[in-house]
Amino acid sequence: MSLSLAVFYLLGVVCLGGAVGVVMSRNVVHAALLLLVSLMAVAGLYLLLLAEFLALVQVLIYGGAITIVVLFVIMLTRVQEFRAMRANPQWPLAIVTALGVFVLLAWAIINGAPNETARHSVAFRELGDSLFTKWAVPFEVASLVLLVALIGAIVIARERDAE
Amino acid sequence: MSLIHFQILSAALFSIGIYGVLARRNAVLVLLALELMLNAVNINLIAFAAYGEGAQATGQVIAIFVITVAAAEVGLAMAIILRLFRDRASVDVDEVDLMKW
Numbered sequence: 305m306s307l308s309l310a311v312f313y314l315l316g317v318v319c320l321g322g323a324v325g326v327v328m329s330r331n332v333v334h335a336a337l338l339l340l341v342s343l344m345a346v347a348g349l350y351l352l353l354l355a356e357f358l359a360l361v362q363v364l365i366y367g368g369a370i371t372i373v374v375l376f377v378i379m380l381t382r383v384q385e386f387r388a389m390r391a392n393p394q395w396p397l398a399i400v401t402a403l404g405v406f407v408l409l410a411w412a413i414i415n416g417a418p419n420e421t422a423r424h425s426v427a428f429r430e431l432g433d434s435l436f437t438k439w440a441v442p443f444e445v446a447s448l449v450l451l452v453a454l455i456g457a458i459v460i461a462r463e464r465d466a467e
Numbered sequence: 468m469s470l471i472h473f474q475i476l477s478a479a480l481f482s483i484g485i486y487g488v489l490a491r492r493n494a495v496l497v498l499l500a501l502e503l504m505l506n507a508v509n510i511n512l513i514a515f516a517a518y519g520e521g522a523q524a525t526g527q528v529i530a531i532f533v534i535t536v537a538a539a540e541v542g543l544a545m546a547i548i549l550r551l552f553r554d555r556a557s558v559d560v561d562e563v564d565l566m567k568w
Contacts, residue, residue, distance in 0.1 A: 306468070308468050309468045309472075312468050312472060316472075316476050319476070319480065320476070320479055320480065320483065323480055323483040323484070323503050324483060326483075326487060326496075326499050326500065326503060327483055327484075327486050327487035327490065327491065327496075327500055327503075332493060332495055332496060335496055335499055336495075336499065339499050339502060339503070342503065342506075343502070343506060346506050346509070346510060349473070349476070349510060350510075350513055352468070353473070353513050353514055353516075353517040354517055355513045355516065355517065355527055355530075357527070358509075358513055358527055358530055358531070361531065361534060362534070365534055365537075365538055366502075366506075366534075369538065370502065370537070370538065370541050373541055373542065373545055374495065374498070374499065374541070374545070376545075377495060377545045377548055377549060378495060380549060380552075381495075381548070381549070381552045381558055394489065394490065395489075395490040397489070398485070398486050398489035398490035399486060399490075401485060401486070401489060402482040402483065402485045402486035402489070403482065405478075405481070405482050405485055406478055406479060406481075406482035409474075409478035409481070409482070410475055410478055413471060413474045413475060413478060414471065418470070420469060420470045420518035420519070421468075421469045421470075421518075422518070423517045423518060424517060424518075424519075424520075425517070426516065426524050426527055430524050431524050431527055431528070433524075434524035434525065434528055435524075435528050435531070439528050442532060446532055446535045446536070449535065449536065449539050450535060450538070450539050452539075453539035453540070453542050453543050454539075454542060456543055456546070457542045457543050457545070457546035458546075460543070460546040460547055460549075460550050461545075461546035461549045461550055
């Protein structure tokens with residue numbers, strides 16, 4: 305077994321283990337921290353896929369921003385209530401659905417996918433060129449989406465004492 | 468290590484996310500499971516970008532857009548959860564039925 309395959313299995317186990325922890329954990333703070341573990345393993349997988357920039361972005365956005373926002377919201381809402389909260393009564397159906405989706409996807413992947421083994425890396429320069437020439441308009445739209453989401457979040461979360 | 472490895476991993480992560488979205492009642496935990504699903508999609512995109520022939524930057528650029536939308540979604544969803552908690556003192560998604568038919 306090659307080194308990269310061993311690293312892949314290690315990262316895969318950490319990633320899936322963290323994900324199972326996120327959906328199984330009774331404690332919401334543990335779930336948020338396990339999400340961080342899982343997402344950092346995904347950043348490692350991006351490195352295995354020779355996507356260094358995406359790995360950096362993953363650590364910055366998910367590790368630095370999203371987890372912190374989630375932890376802030378957990379802090380601002382009541383934690384005691386989270387602890388007592390149990391799963392939905394429909395959880396057996398959820399397990400069946402999740403397994404069904406996985407079996408369907410795995411079947412499609414094994415039967416349909418081209419089994420490529422050679423990886424190609426994308427140079428930073430090539431990625432930047434593509435982002436600011438071919439994808440310039442979607443890039444601007446994405447920044448508009450972020451701006452609108454930011455304003456919307458402020459409007460929704462604002463205290464409404466004045467009204 | 469081939470493309471199939473990454474795709475199977477991505478499918479497994481997506482399925483775990485589906486279970487989380489369907490089975491959890493806490494809105495914050497539903498959102499975390501949604502993040503798992505978005506990451507599964509990103510793994511798939513970047514795996515195809517790495518293993519495909521030509522146009523490799525496209526997969527990574529679209530993954531960047533997915534991450535952008537995920538960030539915007541988390542910000543908005545957290546604001547909604549905060550609002551919900553302030554108005555109803557609960558983050559249980561079963562109790563939020565204002566827009567149910």
